[in-house]
Amino acid sequence: MSARLVPRAGTPDPALTELRAEVRAFLKEQIDAGVFTPGIDTWLTRWNPEFTRALAARGWVGMTIPVEYGGHGRTFMERFVVTEELLAVGAPVAAQWVADRQAAPSLLKYGTEEQKQRFLPGIAAGEICWAIGMSEPDSGSDLASVKTKATRVDGGWRISGTKLWTSGAHHADAFFGLARSAPLDPAHRHDGLSQFIVLLDSPGVTIRPILSMSGDHHFNEVLLDDVFVPDDLVLGQIGAGWEQVTSELGYERSGPERFLSTFGVLESLVHGVVDGSVEPDTRIGATIGRIAGMHRMSTAVSESLERGENAELAASVVKVLGTKTEGDLADLADEIAGYTAADAHLAELVRAGVMQRPGFTLRGGTSEILRGVIARGLGMR
Amino acid sequence: MSGQDALQSTELRDFTQMLSEVFTSGDDHRIGEVVELDRALWSTLTELGLDRLTGSEESGGSGAGWREAALLLEATGGAAAAVPVAENDLLAGWLLETVGLDVTPGVRTAAVLDADGRARHVPWARFADSIVVLWESPQGWQVAEVARGDVELVEAVNLAAEPRDHLRVDLSALSGRDVPAGVADEFRYRGALARALASAGAMDRILELVVEHTTARVQFGRPLGKFQAVQALVADLATEASLAHAAADAAVDAVLAGGFGDASTRFAIAAAASCAGHAASIVARNAHQALGAIGFTMEHELHRHANRILSWRSEFGTVSSWDAELLAAAGEAGDVWALITGGPAR
Numbered sequence: 001m002s003a004r005l006v007p008r009a010g011t012p013d014p015a016l017t018e019l020r021a022e023v024r025a026f027l028k029e030q031i032d033a034g035v036f037t038p039g040i041d042t043w044l045t046r047w048n049p050e051f052t053r054a055l056a057a058r059g060w061v062g063m064t065i066p067v068e069y070g071g072h073g074r075t076f077m078e079r080f081v082v083t084e085e086l087l088a089v090g091a092p093v094a095a096q097w098v099a100d101r102q103a104a105p106s107l108l109k110y111g112t113e114e115q116k117q118r119f120l121p122g123i124a125a126g127e128i129c130w131a132i133g134m135s136e137p138d139s140g141s142d143l144a145s146v147k148t149k150a151t152r153v154d155g156g157w158r159i160s161g162t163k164l165w166t167s168g169a170h171h172a173d174a175f176f177g178l179a180r181s182a183p184l185d186p187a188h189r190h191d192g193l194s195q196f197i198v199l200l201d202s203p204g205v206t207i208r209p210i211l212s213m214s215g216d217h218h219f220n221e222v223l224l225d226d227v228f229v230p231d232d233l234v235l236g237q238i239g240a241g242w243e244q245v246t247s248e249l250g251y252e253r254s255g256p257e258r259f260l261s262t263f264g265v266l267e268s269l270v271h272g273v274v275d276g277s278v279e280p281d282t283r284i285g286a287t288i289g290r291i292a293g294m295h296r297m298s299t300a301v302s303e304s305l306e307r308g309e310n311a312e313l314a315a316s317v318v319k320v321l322g323t324k325t326e327g328d329l330a331d332l333a334d335e336i337a338g339y340t341a342a343d344a345h346l347a348e349l350v351r352a353g354v355m356q357r358p359g360f361t362l363r364g365g366t367s368e369i370l371r372g373v374i375a376r377g378l379g380m381r
Numbered sequence: 382m383s384g385q386d387a388l389q390s391t392e393l394r395d396f397t398q399m400l401s402e403v404f405t406s407g408d409d410h411r412i413g414e415v416v417e418l419d420r421a422l423w424s425t426l427t428e429l430g431l432d433r434l435t436g437s438e439e440s441g442g443s444g445a446g447w448r449e450a451a452l453l454l455e456a457t458g459g460a461a462a463a464v465p466v467a468e469n470d471l472l473a474g475w476l477l478e479t480v481g482l483d484v485t486p487g488v489r490t491a492a493v494l495d496a497d498g499r500a501r502h503v504p505w506a507r508f509a510d511s512i513v514v515l516w517e518s519p520q521g522w523q524v525a526e527v528a529r530g531d532v533e534l535v536e537a538v539n540l541a542a543e544p545r546d547h548l549r550v551d552l553s554a555l556s557g558r559d560v561p562a563g564v565a566d567e568f569r570y571r572g573a574l575a576r577a578l579a580s581a582g583a584m585d586r587i588l589e590l591v592v593e594h595t596t597a598r599v600q601f602g603r604p605l606g607k608f609q610a611v612q613a614l615v616a617d618l619a620t621e622a623s624l625a626h627a628a629a630d631a632a633v634d635a636v637l638a639g640g641f642g643d644a645s646t647r648f649a650i651a652a653a654a655s656c657a658g659h660a661a662s663i664v665a666r667n668a669h670q671a672l673g674a675i676g677f678t679m680e681h682e683l684h685r686h687a688n689r690i691l692s693w694r695s696e697f698g699t700v701s702s703w704d705a706e707l708l709a710a711a712g713e714a715g716d717v718w719a720l721i722t723g724g725p726a727r
């Protein structure tokens with residue numbers, strides 16, 4: 001057993017501090033100009049394609065994509081810093097999120113040359129949006145049980161099944177659909193799965209909205225009815241879908257969006273304490289301390305990914321702690337300020353925080369599943 | 382050099398290796414009795430220069446910095462070592478050097494006295510040769526060294542039966558040396574950081590004990606660790622311990638980068654003290670739950686560590702005082718995110 005589940009973080013690089021300041025100044029400009037109002041959980045709930053393109057124009061989308069594919073060839077840490085700044089301020093970044101976070105690195109790792117050239121430049125330009133085609137009505141935590149079926153046909157595959165909870169599918173251009181391409185062998189459940197690049201405007205794709213409890217439309221049901229996917233849109237190896245999807249989940253679980261979804265609430269609470277409208281509750285201070293610790297841990301995970309290490313265990317630690325912390329913060333704000341807070345902006349954030357919080361510890365792998373990952377890392381199972 | 386590189390540097394690796402040889406964990410304290418200074422261990426530390434690790438070489442110290450001190454404190458925490466490393470080196474030794482007094486060989490602790498010359502819960506005082514005291518006189522803050530024999534002492538202990546004695550010193554008989562008020566402030570930050578680091582080390586040991594127990598102990602025909610409910614207890618314990626480590630690391634880096642006077646160092650130490658303090662609740666509770674009745678006994682090692690982390694979080698400031706300080710710092714900065722990242726305000 002290793003005592004440290006999360007490696008130590010390195011000392012801060014001054015160049016990163018400079019980049020942080022640049023992004024911060026830009027975001028302030030945008031807020032001051034009324035381009036966006038800071039919100040809660042904006043990486044899931046706020047689609048603003050113009051803002052995404054404005055970020056892309058500055059080189060802050062597709063940062064780690066190599067220059068030859070239209071990206072910026074920057075480091076994982078540079079991307080981390082930009083990501084943190086966008087999240088902390090609550091910028092509307094849903095339009096770029098999945099494409100930038102997981103589609104691009106998966107394409108780089110598993111995609112063909114043709115696929116990279118076809119999709120990566122558009123992702124880096126903020127013009128291609130991606131969704132996640134993993135969950136199904138009967139397949140959530142147990143992803144290996146997906147029933148969406150891929151059948152070999154001339155020149156490609158025909159895919160049928162239902163994907164569920166597909167955030168942003170109604171805006172997205174494509175997703176990697178996880179499907180069973182060979183019959184289930186109960187002794188080897190992870191075999192026979194494959195990933196397909198499904199263009200969401202393909203014939204046979206129906207996208208139906210599912211309203212979340214706040215009444216907003218973020219999720220969808222995506223029906224795939226004999227959708228044709230040509231061979232050149234198979235992602236990676238047929239049959240290697242499990243390994244690929246696990247790698248994709250690594251990107252999905254490890255980022256600072258797992259502890260900063262409600263950060264704006266904290267800023268507003270502190271301002272409330274300063275102007276006397278919010279009681280100086282020490283729990284606000286405790287949350288600040290936790291988030292400072294999380295920032296440090298998340299930095300360490302990013303550095304570990306940059307070194308090419310397997311960060312699954314460390315990322316699970318950050319996700320379990322972070323999603324609890326960001327959710328607890330929403331609750332705390334509700335307890336001490338409430339949706340009736342005199343400050344209208346704070347009241348709005350409280351409302352959004354409370355409505356979004358149940359999803360934090362579910363999406364991207366539930367805390368229960370991730371605790372199992374941690375226990376395995378500790379050698380308990 | 383990044384922290385990772387630093388850890389892998391040969392010197393620090395060798396140092397860590399040496400610490401693991403010196404502090405063999407699970408040392409056997411006399412059951413039911415007050416923890417006594419481990420004289421044998423202290424002599425070893427003295428021989429190796431670990432008793433005054435960060436003291437200047439001119440004053441007989443080893444001239445190391447907080448990076449090494451952090452490793453030493455984590456090791457003492459992990460081993461429940463009965464030695465006043467933090468008090469002797471990082472508090473008393475530091476105060477003496479600050480005012481230019483000689484640091485003669487000996488065991489020291491340190492205390493901040495009130496206007497009547499009293500201090501409560503002073504670590505290891507009964508075993509110390511002398512106590513370095515800090516007090517505010519009408520002329521300002523003063524430091525002096527007092528021999529153990531010149532101090533009125535009432536014995537007391539913390540939750541882990543470590544000596545935490547109440548003292549009274551006759552201030553009129555003391556001649557102190559002037560120090561700026563900042564020194565008294567720094568005393569608290571140094572002490573709190575030392576405790577946060579030792580706590581992180583102790584939490585690692587607790588996690589080790591819990592994993593050992595839950596993988597070995599069988600109930601219902603399976604090791605406890607195979608039950609998801611038990612895995613969840615242990616995973617939550619492990620994540621909180623990781624957070625305490627991360628926050629303490631960040632504070633050490635801040636000390637190295639900006640010294641104790643820096644506002645961002647003070648914020649980082651407050652965060653470390655807060656994270657370690659809150660983590661202690663979950664770590665102690667979950668570890669006890671996972672170990673069942675055996676962990677509740679005097680003979681089991683768990684209570685030594687669990688009771689220490691619970692005690693240490695109230696020394697040098699309560700957990701909630703650190704939380705309040707974090708909130709106040711955020712209010713003053715006006716931009717919480719800038720404070721957390723050490724960057725410019727938005």
Ligand SMILES: Cc1cc2nc3c(=O)[nH]c(=O)nc-3n(C[C@H](O)[C@H](O)[C@H](O)COP(=O)(O)OP(=O)(O)OC[C@H]3O[C@@H](n4cnc5c(N)ncnc54)[C@H](O)[C@@H]3O)c2cc1C
Nearest residue numbers: 132133134135140141165166167359362363364365366368
């Ligand atoms: C806001 C939000 C956005 C999402 N976006 C997407 C998306 O874009 N694309 C996508 O594919 N999916 C998406 N999801 C789905 C998400 O990945 C699943 O909700 C998640 O994997 C859990 O699956 P489930 O909802 O089917 O719950 P279930 O798997 O049915 O689990 C229900 C409960 O049982 C627990 N549980 C299940 N199995 C175990 C076990 N073995 N041990 C212990 N506890 C267990 C779970 O932890 C959970 O608490 C989103 C979900 C949310 C909330």
